[in-house]
Amino acid sequence: MSRKRYTQAINEALHEEMERDPKTILFGEDVALAVFGDTRGLLDKFGPKRVRNTPICEATIAGMAVGAAAAGYRVIAHLLFSNFIYTGFDAIANQMAKLRLMTGGQIDLPITVLAVYGGGASQAAQHSDANHPVLMNLGGIDVLVPATPADAKGMLKTAIRSNRPSFFLEASGLGAVGGEVPDGEHLVPLGKASVARDGMDVTLISVGSMIRATQNAAKKLAEAGVDAEIIDVRSLVPLDERTIIKSVMKTGRTVIIDEARDMCSAASHIAAVIADKGFAGLRAPVRRVTVNNSSMPYAPNAEAAIFPNADDIVRAATSICQPETAA
């Protein structure tokens, strides 16, 4: 194990996978100097044939990813902020997600798209979306939201090797956060949630960026005598329903924490899964802590008022942990 920052772990995964397979190429805006640090050093190491700065043209970046993958390359494309998924969306939604189906399975599309998501830093509405639900709804695309440096590295390596298109979403608030990362070859399977804390009283299901607020909430709950279990849903598509349901069956109480806008969020989907498959184990209504269908305002105080935090989670958990009260 060595201690690494989230961004550093991503950078290592990119270096290792580019090294491993010479048919892996990477392109995007400013990947040479690396706005977020994640692609730093790749141009120097692998040269301008395999690592390219593109013009500002997300529609073409996403479309080229499809074409180059269809023509035999393993593609890593960087879209900078996840809000720029929208400017590249036709190629993502109409091509990337559908080509395998429409062509009767003739091709695989080994594409990994990187993008940084999330608010909390006064970047205003066009640079703060947590828009994984938009991608989850497409079908045909894996959606990954690692919350620790170890998972960031292990999942990215697996995603790059996978023959399915995937979006690897980097939580902006976690970039500088450190954690232990296993040395040597480290692969994390996609579609597996992790149990980040064992507990008996309530299951806190954290989606990607929300891990820190969730951990803080679990500490506060522990002080109040509530023993929370934390499920870190690091992969949204595929979704590890088993681990979720198992925990819900154990605790009977669930709060799902997701930085997305509430409507059709990952949280609301997970709540639906629990209603379908975990109903027998429920002892209280399922609660969601999400963003209340607003984009992020710029002013720090206005953003903080909307952004899910530990107190919101504690409040939601407490509301369903009073014995025998149907909240």
Add this chain to the structure above:
Amino acid sequence: MATPILTQDQSVTWQTAQLSMLERMLLIRHAESRLARVAKEVGLPGGVHLSIGQEATAVGICSQLEEDDWMTSTHRGHGHFLAKGGDVNAMFAEIWGKSSGICKGMGGSMHVADFSKGIIGANGIVGGGLAIATGAALAAQLDGNGRAAVCFFGDGAANQGVFMECLNVASIWNLPAIFVCENNGLSEFTVSSTVTAGKLSDRARAFDMPVSVVDGNDVRAIAQAARNAVERCRRSEGPSYIEASTYRIQGHLEAEDMILGGGTYRTNDEVERWRKDDRDPIARFRDCLNNEGVCDHTLFATMTADAEAAVEAAVAFAEQGDPADTKLAYALMGVGEEA
């Protein structure tokens, strides 16, 4: 605030017009220099992209517009906002995230807008203003009132497909649109020439509209090009393309050094060359007005002091403002109290 007089007839009207352009350029320069200082010393809530060195483009173009002409801007939009008549107090309060901000603290630096002044707004999406300005030009055409819609965008934005789409629509529908490319040679941390084929101006030529490529640090050259383009709009003659070559002195954004972690995309020499009086748009205009006897050193010093005072007043206004309303986002997005 249109400045109708470009010919040097030395009339009082002409002199006033010249001084008013200088006054705006000074206001922009001092406002942004102050923002740079605050960003560095105490920090501002979000990122700020400054246009120091590019003031002539914003001021030259806007000097030819009326308040009810439309204008869309970019992520580097403070200069456009002030040049089009936006209020510096309201802009600073916005950047400070206060409810007295022009957008009540909801948008910040990258989204300053004032519809009452025709300022449709800055934009966080590169190329985001292009189609919006084209749409405003469509509305102006339907209104038949001779209004123009100006779109500022960067050389980086010109590589977005929407640029070509808008040139096409504006041309084919003969819209009163003015596409103003601020060509500073840089797209974020990439030298634009490494990601751009051909000349941007040729793209506009291909869509059959008048093109003028001007020295973007010569405010009069810009104003003249704008004048021609605006007159075409007034006469319903269709769109124009203006390309202003200029240079951004500051980093892409104020936190640039931290983001780059030691990486570089330009030399200090290059920046220093553009800072010199023979290139700096304000120094050039100052010297020119001095030679013409319109603005001597004393007047220039007074105007500089006035700009500084206005900026200090704006800082005070911003600092004193109430914090943004924490319920406003929900109200504006039509969200009920309970999810």
